[in-house]
Amino acid sequence: MDTGTHVVMGIALGGLATLDPAVGADPVTAQAVMIGAIAGSQAPDLDTILKFRNNAKYIRNHRGITHSIPAVILWSVLITGLLYWLFPGSNLLHLGIWTTLAVVLHVFVDIFNAYGTQALRPFSHKWVALGMINTFDPILFVIYCVGILFWVFGTPAGYTFLTVFVIVFFYYILRFFMKRSIVNKIHQKYSEVEKIIISPTMKFRRWRVAIITRSHFYVGRSLNGKLTILDEYDRVPVPQTAIIQAAEEDENISAFLSFSPVYRWEVDEYTDHYEVKFIDLRYRSKGHYPFVAIVQLDQNLNIVSSYTGWIFSEEKLRKKLDLLPE
Incomplete structure (x- = not known):
């Protein structure tokens, strides 16, 4: 997911945290938790600095080790420790809980992109990519921003962002069924399908599709529920010359x-x-x-x-x- 959406998601999570009595009743803890939620929602993408080295390093490592289980623990401990040092009167336990949740949520939502993450490391180096949400989804971004606007104009932070996350949850459910519909159409059209790779775009009803069968690669799109194949290639193994x-x-x-x-x-x-x-x-x-x-x-x-x-x-x-x- 893009940086902007991670930021507004972090703000939303920090607002949601005010429903926690230990946070909502203590302004110092609430302030620390809000900063922790925003920082935690950004920390795993620190590997973006690899772009300054070269594309190869970035492609091989982005969303890799920094999104792994050990990294989630490390980010959570480092951010919590730093914030507790800056806000010594805050509730350490609840600061740690909400900061950890922010880091976990970052990694979790990234698996819904076509790019995916290696979130299962060190147990598996497999890329987990569900291909349901574009890296930047305008609808998701607007949902979070509207919630922030309501909060700025005086609605209670906790219940405002609880409503936001409920709406987001059902949006993800909707995208799941939209993707499943495309997969079903592909299986109806082609036999011997070995793999289907679906990549959402910024347009709500437009998806990119790549299909691997035993003998061919098919490239196409799904637009407004209609599947169209645009290119077809013979599946030729790479010769080891x-x-x-x-x-x-x-x-x-x-x-x-x-x-x-x-x-x-x-x-x-x-x-x-x-x-x-x-x-x-x-x-x-x-x-x-x-x-x-x-x-x-x-x-x-x-x-x-x-x-x-x-x-x-x-x-x-x-x-x-x-x-x-x-």
Whole structure:
């Protein structure tokens, strides 16, 4: 989920905490809990700073260890301890409870995105991604903001945000049934379906769809309840040639392959180099697949240049690789 929604969700949780007698009756604890709820709702995304290193590090690690079970415990203890030091008169137990709940809620809501998290670490490194809520869902954001406005204009914080979370709960239920309807239509249309990857968009009734069958990849969309297949590709296993094996040693390619569950590949040979490209099929936009990993190797299979990330034009891709178009 995006930073803005995590912030307003944290404010809502801090307001909800006033229903706790130990919080609502003590202004010092209430203030500490509100700060803890906001900080806890942001802390797991500290790994965003990895973007300043490179995309490969970010893709491989974002929502990984920082969203794991040990990290949830660590964030909760650190934030609670710091706030108790700043607000020594606050109720330590209830400050810890609500701060921990904020961190847990952050990780929990992130699993409903298509990106997902490794929330089960260290027990499993599997990405948990339910694909029901877009990273930024305008409806969710507005629900939280409306609750905050009601609170600012004088309604009781506790019951205002209790109402907000009840509405949010039923919104998630609605999205679950919307996604299940799409899955059912796919199974009616195709046999031998091995995996379905559904990615919600910011538009309420528009979803991206990627389908893996035994022999094909299908890419499409669901719009207003209608399933449309836009692209179809033969499912060709990645050959373990010397070129591919050399490419897979590259950090950008390795990060992409560790993250993407459905992709196609291309190998092109030019006069003086080879080019290997992997294309994620989940994010088709206006006929283009913007999330890619690409590596260029010389005739001796040494890596010359590589990149992974979001690219919306071939010209920009070539600039990232520091090479002119072929």
